[in-house]
Amino acid sequence: MAATLELLTENGLGGVSVDEVARRSGVAKTTIYRHWPVRSALILDACTRLSSQHAAPDTGSFAGDLAALMGGMAQLLRTARWASVTPSIIDAAERDPDLATVHSRIQLEHSAPFQVIISRAVGSGDLPPQTDVQAMIADLLGPLYYRRWFSREPLDDAFVGGITERVLGRT
Amino acid sequence: MAATLELLTENGLGGVSVDEVARRSGVAKTTIYRHWPVRSALILDACTRLSSQHAAPDTGSFAGDLAALMGGMAQLLRTARWASVTPSIIDAAERDPDLATVHSRIQLEHSAPFQVIISRAVGSGDLPPQTDVQAMIADLLGPLYYRRWFSREPLDDAFVGGITERVLGRT
Known part of the structure; x- marks a missing residue:
């Protein structure tokens, strides 16, 4: 999630791919997919944390x-x-x-x-x-x-x- | 310009590169650069045509x-x-x-x-x-x-x- 937030902030949504998140965080893609089955779930989670309700x-x-x-x-x-x-x-x-x-x-x-x-x-x-x-x-x-x-x-x-x-x- | 407008509409700004415009239009990149010396000039021109003053x-x-x-x-x-x-x-x-x-x-x-x-x-x-x-x-x-x-x-x-x-x- 920290890597996702960094990528989002630096490059906008276009900069966030599961590949890039895996590379930046050192977490295996399979592990990422266990928590967020699709890219949009990861993005929703990250955006929700950014925006603070x-x-x-x-x-x-x-x-x-x-x-x-x-x-x-x-x-x-x-x-x-x-x-x-x-x-x-x-x-x-x-x-x-x-x-x-x-x-x-x-x-x-x-x-x-x-x-x-x-x-x-x-x-x-x-x-x-x-x-x-x-x-x-x-x-x-x-x-x-x-x-x-x-x-x-x-x-x-x-x-x-x-x-x-x-x-x-x-x- | 027609190719640029198509690419802009289909994919947003991220989809417009001089390479892609050259490929879609069949016009040489050198010719494109003669009319629009930088990508942002091409984009400004295209956006101006899209928005109609x-x-x-x-x-x-x-x-x-x-x-x-x-x-x-x-x-x-x-x-x-x-x-x-x-x-x-x-x-x-x-x-x-x-x-x-x-x-x-x-x-x-x-x-x-x-x-x-x-x-x-x-x-x-x-x-x-x-x-x-x-x-x-x-x-x-x-x-x-x-x-x-x-x-x-x-x-x-x-x-x-x-x-x-x-x-x-x-x-």
Whole structure:
């Protein structure tokens, strides 16, 4: 796993093959296949370790929960090795159904806590009942992801706080 | 160029080498290098053809300009070969400075018309003078890109119109 994580970080997904992992780690391929029967299982396991899951916070208010989650996600995007590996996973997902599944699972891990806090806020009346949960998640995560992978502008606290304020301001 | 575009679409950026383009097209490598002195020049040219630039519209209102641009971008994301090649460009940009330049130029082509219409609306008083242009672009393009490459949910007209309404509604 250590060798897999190194290869992922250095070269993206294209650099991870069972052959290369065996060479780098000195572990026999048969042993690797005993733990991860297919390459995509090894990659899913490695990516899950890179990305570190968020639990849904429960600060007592929707604004507090949202600030906690957005801050955590911005931090992850600024620093985590996961952020530099993600584009290669998305690229592979365009062509390989196994990796499309890996991509969906990682994506779901990141969006699920948003789903939890937004649904709770709808239940408690902090958000209106007609709230489109999936659209709100896109409005929150979209600008973060846009800055990290597309415009490559800084993900500073002012920007992150601004997204939250704008989404909260219009509810 | 036709061979390059085929290879890009089939395999992403990793599938495009001057060797492979020469083999597929039957054109000598020396001839290819005469037109594109380095691989990244060939790739930039191909990506530019794939993505089709948008001119900034001028419909007479900011809402109209925005609807035209967002509709065009959603259409591009739903159909263009560019959309399936983009993740491999972003991936390469994480590690290769030449391709980071290619990525920035394509990114700028897509964001520039938004910059034009937002700045014009600030000038005409349709948007307040303190408008953060870059943050507004992130709020508009972020959710579109999020759906195309991350959550892979449908980019239907209701979703696209909703982004625009929410951004307009709070100005």
